[in-house]
Structures are given as structure tokens and as C-alpha cells.
Amino acid sequence: GQQLNQSPQSMFIQEGEDVSMNCTSSSIFNTWLWYKQEPGEGPVLLIALYKAGELTSNGRLTAQFGITRKDSFLNISASIPSDVGIYFCAGQLIGNNDMRFGAGTRLTVKP
């Protein structure tokens, strides 16, 4: 019901390739956030989305808030080795403002 389904669980790509990951749910969210976590550190906010349909970029990263308010995707263009880490989506439920986190996408970039 209120779970976030994040996919893929892991990705192994070559440097220079583009990356796409997404989160879906059967629930409606009023905020979508994307975080990156590196080993030994806490998640760091990459992009925040507040409106359905919103498309936001942060350097090589682009994220969109789905029109239905039930999904979001994150794209990384021209990946580099320092993109390695775990990427989490997080959504804030409409109504009670509870924040839910996806299980994460583990990204490995081969030089």
C-alpha cells in the first residue's frame, strides 16, 4: 500500500553510460526526493520535487515527479566513477506527511 518500489536493485555500468532508475507506489505523494549514499556516510539530498509533472536537473542528474503523483524517476547522464553509491528515493505521503524511503539502487560504474 504505502511502500515505495524502487528499481532496479543494482546496476553495473560502464563509465560514460546513462543511468535510469525509478520509484513507484500505489499511494499518492506530495513530495519526491532523491538521495545518494556513499560508504560510511549518511544519505545526501540530490534533488527535491514538489509538483506533479515537475522536471528538475542538478548537473548531470535529472528527476521527474510523475503526473499521477505515484512515481518518480532519476536519470544520470554520462556516468563517472564518482557516481558510485546507493541512490534512494523518498516520498512524502499526501495527507499525513509521512516520509517513505525506497530500498535503494546500488550503482557501480566501471572505468
Add this chain to the structure above:
Amino acid sequence: DAGVIQSPRHEVTEMGQEVTLRCKPISGHDYLFWYRQTMMRGLELLIYFNNNVPIDDSGMPEDRFSAKMPNASFSTLKIQPSEPRDSAVYFCASSLRRSFGYTFGSGTRLTVV
């Protein structure tokens, strides 16, 4: 700004011992969150405070866990007595508003042997 500061970074303790984790949120942030991260369960919200008042502690696993926020710049998460299944990384996060992105600390890696 130094960000959210957690201490200690690592804690190894014996089963049955009391463990206290500490957090200093970003100055001016009204919300403080305690999360636990494990491979099996991912990031779980344990408790959050608004203006130093606990709002939702439904994620606290059991009575062995307690959290306090005596003032706007300090919070503790205590486990007493600790058990091996409490081993995890515990994160503190703060935010200006409930709907804004959270700033996480670097976490405390707890190992209970």
C-alpha cells in the same frame, strides 16, 4: 554550517550494556529524526521530534529504545539493554520543515556482540 553531527561514529558493546547515541541537529531546524539502517530492512524511521517534542515514536522497536530531545541543539537515542539484533547504522537527520528534504548525519555504526 557543520551539518548534523552524530557521535560516536562507531560503537562496539557487549550484549546487555546500555548504549547512548548523540545528535546535534542543524541550528534552526525544527524537525529531528532518528533512523535505523540495516541490509534487511533498509532505512526505518524510529522517532521524530518537532520543536523538541516527540511527535511519532511508533517506529521504536520496543521499550528498550528511548529518545530524548532536552533542547533544540541536542538529542539522544538510548538502548538499554542492548541486544545483538540492534546492530545497525543509526542516523539522525534534521529539517527546516516536515516537507523539506532532510539533512542526515554521518551515522553511528553500532555493533552489539
